[in-house]
Amino acid sequence: MSVDSWRLKIIHRTGFSYAGKVASSYNEARMSPRNETRQAVLDARVEVWPSARTYRYEDYWGTSVTAFDVHSPHEALQVTAASTVETLPAGDLLPPGGGATWADLGRPEHVDRWHELLLPTPRTALDEELTALAEIARAGHSTPHATALALCEQIREEVAYTAGATGVQTDAVQAWRQRKGVCQDHSHLLVGLLRAAGIPARYVSGYLHPSPSASIGEAVTGQSHAWVEWWVGRWTGFDPTNGIPVGERHVVVGRGREYGDVPPLKGVYSGPENTGQGVEVTITRLR
Template sequence: MVDSWRLRIQHKTGFTYAGQVASSYNEARMSPRNEPRQAVLETQVQVWPAARTHRYEDYWGTQVTALDIHDPHDQLEVTATSTVETLPPGDLIETGGGADWATLAAPDIVDQWYEVLLPSPHTTLDDELTALAESVRAAHATPHAAAMALCEKVREEVAYTAGATGVQTDAVQAWRQRKGVCQDISHLAVGLLRATGIPARYVSGYLHPNLDAEIGVDVVGQSHAWVEWWVGRWTAFDPTNGVPVGARHVAVGRGREYGDVPPLKGVYSGPANTGQSVEVTITRLR
């Protein structure tokens, strides 16, 4: 019997300003979408102050809620509430399985996944990391085996440390200080994978923190990040926790890096932004 989970996620975030803002234009990427391993039963986004919203799917396939406010306001709060049925990892690729190196190097494959083979601002590597990627590639017969080894290496070397970095930290900075958050660890893994010639993308979403979650108990959850790589098909892995993506994970968006999938971003006309608040509550319903 498949051990599915049903999760309710409430994600509150927003900005406060030093005075009255005349107008603001924002995009929220906080709504999960239906996928093979997750079914969205309900999702809604509420905005305060009240705003006109419309929803669309962006270039990378992430569901976006766009909103604009034209009444004076000194605070913006966006709350996304979703109920999602999730599945365990399922059909995992064996260590020696998946496409071989020659397949990934074929011109049609390189052309198909070109955008997720190139370095991006937060996943660009230095000489040391490039050499590491090349050495891991040389030591493994298949891309999938190399990908798993790279994720293990990152997890061994970079300690998860809450608050150690900010949204502007890149892969090289996280590697040099040997600590970071899930965003940094995923940027680093993505950069290393691409440097070996493996198409890789950054995934944002949520993670229930407890392996044995109690039914009906609200817990402080996390906005989370992990990676996916293509070796004949896409496979997902959480390098921060060293596990395949499973029932505790809810995917929201994919892209080259965090900059393609921020939960909330926008522009406004008015005084300085004095801070951003984030609160995620996750409840296992069954």
């Protein structure tokens, strides 16, 4: 990659604790970055405790999934994903007036191709107020890309980033009504508004290094992060929470219609209740 690239080491630890011994559990982890145009994966591995045999496959949306079963009695489950990734800056950005036109997006071949990414989901469905907001945004801008950028700005201005204000089940309407949320909520809101405006959109799950001026070799507390990509003749990634294009600080793990398609860890088990989930992400800029 170019001299402007970053090399990031990411350690993501997560897991569940239970109110007693679980007899067995069946799990999927979506915690491994993918090789693609703006990022190269140099190393990626997933370790599980209690020890279990893992196997990897690519799901419907192209996300790498590590699946594993644990059949020995256990009171906790720990998954650690370690990866080293080289990333590129945002690169060639479309101007607001660039990209596909509204007429282009309305062509039957594009509507058919992106059908699943134009439909609402449980977390991205809108109410009348938000549907009207999407229609106003579309009418007020000459291109889909300009509309998308304007919606990003509006969400960032009106929905305050407030850690702990929402949970994984919070939907776009709830986040909008309380005017606060986290990156997941900003992304669900934006995805829902874009789709209502007729712009194909997908939810992206990954990691974000918190500092634009990161020191080499310093391990920092990072974030599992979410942002959005919309299609205007090509896919364009944008981080509505931070108001920036996706660049060298972002590492893609998975894409889908909403969070439910890309949770870092999910599973089913036989045993007593789940008493909590812990998450810790550490990111080190190596170069």
